[in-house]
Structures are given as structure tokens and as C-alpha cells.
Amino acid sequence: MTTVLSLHGKGLKLDTAADVEPHLTVDPAIVEEVHFGGNTIGIGAAEAIANYLSKTTKLKVANFADIFTGRLITEIPQALSAICDALKDKTSLVEINLSDNAFGGRVADPMVPFLTHNRSFSILKLSNNGLGPIGGNIVAEALHKSAQLSAKDNQKSNLRTVICGRNRLEDGSAPAFAEAFAAHGTMEHVSIKQCGIRQDGMVALAKGLAKNPNLRILDLEDNAINVDGSDEGTKAFADALPSWPNLEILNLSDCVLANEGEVPAIFNVLAEGKHTKLHTIQLQNDNLDAESFKLLTESVVPKLPALRRLELQMNEVEEDDEVAEDLKDAVVARGGKLLMEDEDEEEKEDQDKAEEPEPEKTFTTAGQTLAHKTGPGPAQVDKAADALADLLGKVSLGRS
Numbered sequence: 001m002t003t004v005l006s007l008h009g010k011g012l013k014l015d016t017a018a019d020v021e022p023h024l025t026v027d028p029a030i031v032e033e034v035h036f037g038g039n040t041i042g043i044g045a046a047e048a049i050a051n052y053l054s055k056t057t058k059l060k061v062a063n064f065a066d067i068f069t070g071r072l073i074t075e076i077p078q079a080l081s082a083i084c085d086a087l088k089d090k091t092s093l094v095e096i097n098l099s100d101n102a103f104g105g106r107v108a109d110p111m112v113p114f115l116t117h118n119r120s121f122s123i124l125k126l127s128n129n130g131l132g133p134i135g136g137n138i139v140a141e142a143l144h145k146s147a148q149l150s151a152k153d154n155q156k157s158n159l160r161t162v163i164c165g166r167n168r169l170e171d172g173s174a175p176a177f178a179e180a181f182a183a184h185g186t187m188e189h190v191s192i193k194q195c196g197i198r199q200d201g202m203v204a205l206a207k208g209l210a211k212n213p214n215l216r217i218l219d220l221e222d223n224a225i226n227v228d229g230s231d232e233g234t235k236a237f238a239d240a241l242p243s244w245p246n247l248e249i250l251n252l253s254d255c256v257l258a259n260e261g262e263v264p265a266i267f268n269v270l271a272e273g274k275h276t277k278l279h280t281i282q283l284q285n286d287n288l289d290a291e292s293f294k295l296l297t298e299s300v301v302p303k304l305p306a307l308r309r310l311e312l313q314m315n316e317v318e319e320d321d322e323v324a325e326d327l328k329d330a331v332v333a334r335g336g337k338l339l340m341e342d343e344d345e346e347e348k349e350d351q352d353k354a355e356e357p358e359p360e361k362t363f364t365t366a367g368q369t370l371a372h373k374t375g376p377g378p379a380q381v382d383k384a385a386d387a388l389a390d391l392l393g394k395v396s397l398g399r400s
Contacts, residue, residue: 003030008063009038013070017048024048028055037065037097046079050086058092065125066100076103081110088114095123099163102128105135115142119150122160126167127191133172139164140176147183157184165193165219174201178208187212191219193251198224199233202255206236210243218244219251221282226256231265234258238265241275248277253284253311263292271295273303281307285314293323301330308336 005026014020020041036049053059064083068076080103087093098111108131115124124143131139143159150157162181169177174197181187190209197205202225209215225233234257241247258264264286270278293312301307310331317324319340328338 002032002060003058004033004035005031006033006035007039008035012039014039014045015042016044018044020045020048024052028052029057031056032058033061033063034059035061035063036067037063037100039067040069040071041067041079042071043075043079043082046082050082053083053086053090056090056092059087059090060092060094061097062087062093062095063097064101065097068101068103073103073107076101076107077110080107084111084114088118090118091120093118093121095125096121097125099125099127099129102130104130105132105138108135108138112138112142115139116145116149119146119155120158122158124159124161125163127163128166131164131167131169131173133168133170136164136167136169136173137176140173140180144176144180144183147180147185151183157186159184159186161189162187163189163191165191165195167192167195169195169197169201171198171201175204175208178204180208181205182208182211185211186214188214189217190215191217192223193219193221195223199227199230202233203236206233206240210240213243214246215244216246216277217249218247219249220255221251222254224256225252226259229259231259231262234264234266238269241266241269242272245274246277247275248306249280249282250278251280251282253282253286255286257283257286258288258292260287261289261291263295264288267292267295267300271299271303275304277306278304279306280309280311282311283315284311288312288315288317290317290321290323293317293321293327297323297327297330301327301334305334307331307334309339310336311339313340 003026005024007023012019012023014023034053041049053062068079071079080098080101087096096114126139129135143162146159147157162177164177169192174192174195177192181190187209190212192205197220202220202223205220209218225237227233237252252266257266292315296310301310308331310327312324312327324338324340328340331338
């Protein structure tokens with residue numbers, strides 16, 4: 001049984017060491033997961049938590065999502081630095097989550113020592129932080145340096161998952177992430193959705209990710225693969241697709257995948273039948289017309305034996321069009337589902353919410369630590385928080 005220390009979602013205001021120490025009830029020598037999300041942590045409390053973390057020897061998961069609500073921008077760097085520095089040398093660490101902390105690009109620097117020197121963790125969750133291009137570059141360069149250090153020591157990188165969506169990374173930092181991904185070459189799950197990346201940045205990402213043959217999940221929703229009628233971006237992803245034979249989920253929704261009257265080049269690659277594990281394709285609002293639907297029906301779906309979910313809402317074809325009916329029949333015939341209308345999107349959102357893993361909470365009884373599930377996942381960040389994150393991402397205090 002996993003030993004867990006969790007304060008998740010308690011809404012605690014932890015300013016000082018005295019505030020947090022009564023909650024650090026699990027022996028750090030045996031704790032494997034810590035969950036502090038959904039509270040607000042000040043400098044003194046962060047330093048006490050860091051002291052606790054420094055004593056851990058089996059820590060695998062460090063969840064510090066949403067821990068700075070209401071904190072001054074002058075507080076966050078020191079608090080974040082204390083936590084990250086305490087994790088820097090943890091060889092057992094598998095996952096770190098710092099999502100939903102709107103600290104902006106100017107507070108990316110405190111993460112650098114950890115991101116550069118801890119080469120044990122494989123999962124990095126850093127979404128909705130308002131990093132902007134400046135902060136994105138800082139993070140990407142740290143990850144790149146980590147890959148270079150691993151190569152220098154003749155060690156294979158452990159990094160497998162990077163989730164860095166809703167960060168306004170834009171073209172200014174996308175190439176740096178592409179270089180980092182290429183240097184690691186071990187990526188299995190990459191999600192950089194809703195980051196304002198345009199064609200040049202997307203082309204760079206396609207080329208960088210092509211160096212990762214074990215990629216299973218790629219989510220680039222709501223960026224622009226093509227701009228101004230060019231199809232350079234789509235061609236770059238068509239070139240990269242053969243590099244990902246293990247691909248299971250491909251999300252290119254809201255990516256301007258096709259120009260008017262064109263069938264995306266990636267369809268021809270998928271029709272080659274080499275992606276036998278691909279079970280979910282998301283292509284909402286991508287300018288797909290009847291010819292694209294026809295090619296999906298006749299050439300793509302028959303060549304993808306694992307395909308069970310195809311999302312095509314808000315394209316140029318109505319649900320009751322003949323080509324849509326034919327495609328639906330082809331997908332349903334294999335036990336799959338085609339999503340075409342708004343109610344399908346609502347169903348998808350409900351399903352995604354239902355599938356979110358529940359946090360764990362720990363109780364200590366007679367010296368034994370028992371973990372069990374509790375409560376809903378982290379609260380959804382509202383539009384005002386998104387706007388604040390975007391604003392912070394565009395502000396820089398400079399780097400020393």
C-alpha cells in the first residue's frame with residue numbers, strides 16, 4: 001500500500017512553520033506521496049515542508065499544484081525555491097506537479113536547479129502557470145541541460161511525460177521545447193495545449209518530437225499548425241508521424257489542420273496502416289470537408305484496427321450528411337464512436353471529468369498509515385485566473 005501524506009483541497013492558509021508542522025504527521029522515512037494542492041503556502045510554511053521533504057527517502061510523487069493562491073509575487077520565488085531545492089537530490093522521485101500556480105515567467109528561475117539536476121523524475125506537470133515565452137524558455141533550457149548531463153554521464157534520460165499546457169509558450173519558446181524533447185528522445189506523453197503556438201513553433205515541435213520513437217500521447221489542441229493558407233505545418237506532422245509507431249492518442253483539435261478545400265497530409269500517412277495502437281483521434285474545428293471525411297472512411301479507419309474514438313465536431317460537414325453517416329457506420333461497426341455535435345462535446349467533458357483520478361488522503365491509526373480515495377479533483381480555474389496567468393506570463397523582472 002502506498003504511504004501518502006495529503007492535505008489536498010483543505011483550503012488551509014499556511015503562513016509559518018507553526019501552521020504546517022501539525023499536519024506533517026507521516027514519518028518522512030516511509031512517505032511515498034505528498035499532496036499539498038488546494039492550500040495556500042507562505043515562505044515559512046514552505047521552508048518547513050522543505051525540511052520535511054529533505055528527510056524523505058522513498059518519495060515518488062510530489063504534488064504542489066495550486067499552492068500560491070493569494071500570495072504576493074514577492075513571496076513565491078523563495079517558497080518555490082525551498083520546495084524545489086529540497087527535491088533536487090531525490091533519486092526515488094517519479095512525478096512532480098506544479099500546475100495551476102500563476103507565478104508567471106519571472107518565477108521560473110527557482111525551478112531551474114531541480115529541473116536541471118534531478119534526472120530521476122519521469123513526469124513533469126507544469127500547466128496553467130502563465131510562463132509565457134520567457135518562462136517557457138527557462139524551463140525548456142533547463143530540461144535540455146538535464147538531457148545533456150545525462151548524455152555526458154552515458155545515462156539514458158528518465159523523462160517520459162511533459163504536460164505544459166495553458167502557458168502561452170508561443171513561438172518564442174516552442175523551438176526550445178523542441179530541442180529539449182529531441183535531446184531527451186524518451187518522450188511518451190506530451191501535452192502543450194492552448195499555448196498560442198503558431199506554424200513556425202509547431203513545425204519545430206514536430207521535428208523535435210520526431211526524435212522520440214516511443215511517443216504514445218500527443219496533445220497540441222488549440223495551437224495553429226498552419227497559418228495564412230500555408231500547409232507547411234501539416235506536412236511537418238505528416239513527416240513526423242512515421243516516427244511514432246506506438247501512438248495511441250492524437251489530439252490536433254483547433255489546430256487549423258486543413259486549409260479550405262485541402263485534405264490534410266497526415267491522413268495519407270495514417271492510411272498506411274502503421275499506427276496499429278492508435279485508438280483516439282481528436283480533430284475538432286480543423287476545417288475538414290467532405291473529401292477529408294471520405295478519405296477517413298475509405299482509407300484511414302480501415303487501416304487503424306485499434307481506433308475506437310474519433311472526434312470531429314465543428315468541421316465543415318454536418319452530422320446528417322452522407323459522408324458523416326458513412327464514417328459513423330465505419331467507426332461504429334468496430335465498436336467505436338464518432339463525435340460530431342455539441343452534445344457529444346458535453347458528453348466528452350463529462351467523461352473526462354469522471355475519469356480524473358481522485359486524490360488520496362492519509363489517516364494514521366495505531367502507527368499504521370492507511371491511504372484511501374477522497375473528494376473531487378482540483379477545482380477548475382476560472383477565466384479570471386486564466387487572464388491573470390496570461391498577464392503574468394508577459395511580465396519579466398529580468399534574470400540575474
